[in-house]
Amino acid sequence: MSATFTKSMARNIYYGGSMFFLLLFFGLTMHTTKVMPERDHRENLTEAVERGKGLWEVNNCIGCHTLVGEGAYYAPELGNVFYRRGAGDLDTFKAFLNGWMSVQPLGIPGRRQMPQFNLTEPEVNDLAEFLKFTAEMEVNGWPPNIEG
């Protein structure tokens, strides 16, 4: 670096630049949270969805699965599983999910095993409501196809 570019110039770029972009980031985040209701459809956020999210969390589902692409990459994407396994119908999906959760672990030698979480039927239904809510959020058209 040439002698004309001094340390204090570098320091000013650091302080000025990072403050500017931090403020810009906060401003954009505020705008984002303002317009999010029309995309996340929070009018659908029922108590069942909320309970379902709690169950999702205390059973560490994110430790194997992804949800809208974030999480572990060990088990299938669940952000759109409501469409993949329930064809977008809540009753179909609840029936599927109750059946699927009850037969775990499948015990096929060498296959990745999903643990048995011993959830009750109402709990699995809450989980289904949560996954429906997630599937109905508008996330800019992701994933590319139904397989997630």
Add this chain to the structure above:
Amino acid sequence: MAGHQTLKGKDIMDTLKFKSQIVAKPYFIFALMLFVGQILFGLVMGLQYVVGDFLGGTVPFNVARMVHTNLLIVWLLFGFMGAAYFLVPEEAETELYSPKLAIVLFWVFAAAGTLTILGYLLVPYSTLAEITGNEYFPTMGREFLEQPTITKVGIVIVCLGFLFNIGMTILRGRKTVINMVLITGLIGLAVFFLFSFYNPANIALDKLFWWFVVHLWVEGVWELIMGAILAFILIKITGVDREIIEKWLYVIIAMALISGILGTGHHFFWLATPGYWQWIGSVFSALEPLPFFAMVLYAFNMVNNRRRDHPNKAATLWALGTSVMAFLGAGVWGFLHTLAPVNFYTHGTQITAAHGHMAFYGAYVMIVLTIISYAMPKLRGIGEASSKKAQVVEMWGFWLMTVAMVFITLFLTGAGILQVWLQRLPESGEALSFMQTQDELAIFYWAREFAGVIFMIGLLTYLANFLVDKKEAVKS
């Protein structure tokens, strides 16, 4: 770990500029112990990728992963704290404000960390949530933030005590650029961690603000910590004028924050967010490799223009290595999938895993190992550097781990490309399902596991360097 004793006729304190720097030692030792645990669970997970029912009943994948990632985060935090306790007094030219507080906090953090990991391993996660009262203040069950709420509170308390101690030391002494940048990074780390307590019922908001911890840590304030540690090491081992090093440091962290803050947008592509993030995130995160590239130029320039030949060749190797590997892992592998049209197909595939592994190893594991390499001979009373023999062993560890990590990254990248090809690119109906795709990737996962075993051998080799110098010491 060996070498606690004073050497014949020579007190440990002679090798330290300030006696209170010694508190860094338990932090470094505990960090390395957790590192071993992290890799062990990494190997378990790697095997579970191909032998799905391996340890399924005792250590399910989600538990192994939680242990693997949480151990990484915690040992890096121990490493950062040890680094701060070592370098802040030396920079400030004064003793640490309270060595006693540093030791008390070490035990609090070590106990809380150990109990949390044991909790993960010994009881089902939902039971852990129940006994820690998660229902009253739910924060658990989100990736990397799986710790019980009470552990999170403990982390905040430890961070506050640590920042107080470091802050008072800096206030009392010389306020160098390195110290100021380091403390800014550490304060930022504590502040952004507070977002881990925000867990709204709306998953869309939860996901948005989750990134305020995760991204603004690793692609924001942690880069300040890394930059400060690297600058300290370069001054010490090259003897280059502080003014020059500090100017570079400002330039690098300016680029890091200017690109990295709005670069957060690359995580907002596929959330319930406006489309403008696809532009902002793509453009700014495409700039994120620049500070890492500058770091490579800087590290090599400083070493080439060195005014002294420091006897600690291993520390020099780590310092150069961390700049190169951070550039490759965080810079190049980040750029590979950061443009929105590419990320549409790669988001949440093994490409992400590939990038994550090399970026964390290159930027944060290696910077902590750099400061450990520099500080340990002094903390152990050996002198400026370990013996030649110990350094050779350490450098074997460096190469084994680094080359193994390159291969882990390449194999995961291969897996990721094939995964995108089979599962993401075809239309619905033609694409393979997730599980079918995983079967097709098995060869890459086996190769990755093999590279993982080499990494573990590298780590054990690295640790063996501490046994070499039990008796002998090299004169500086």
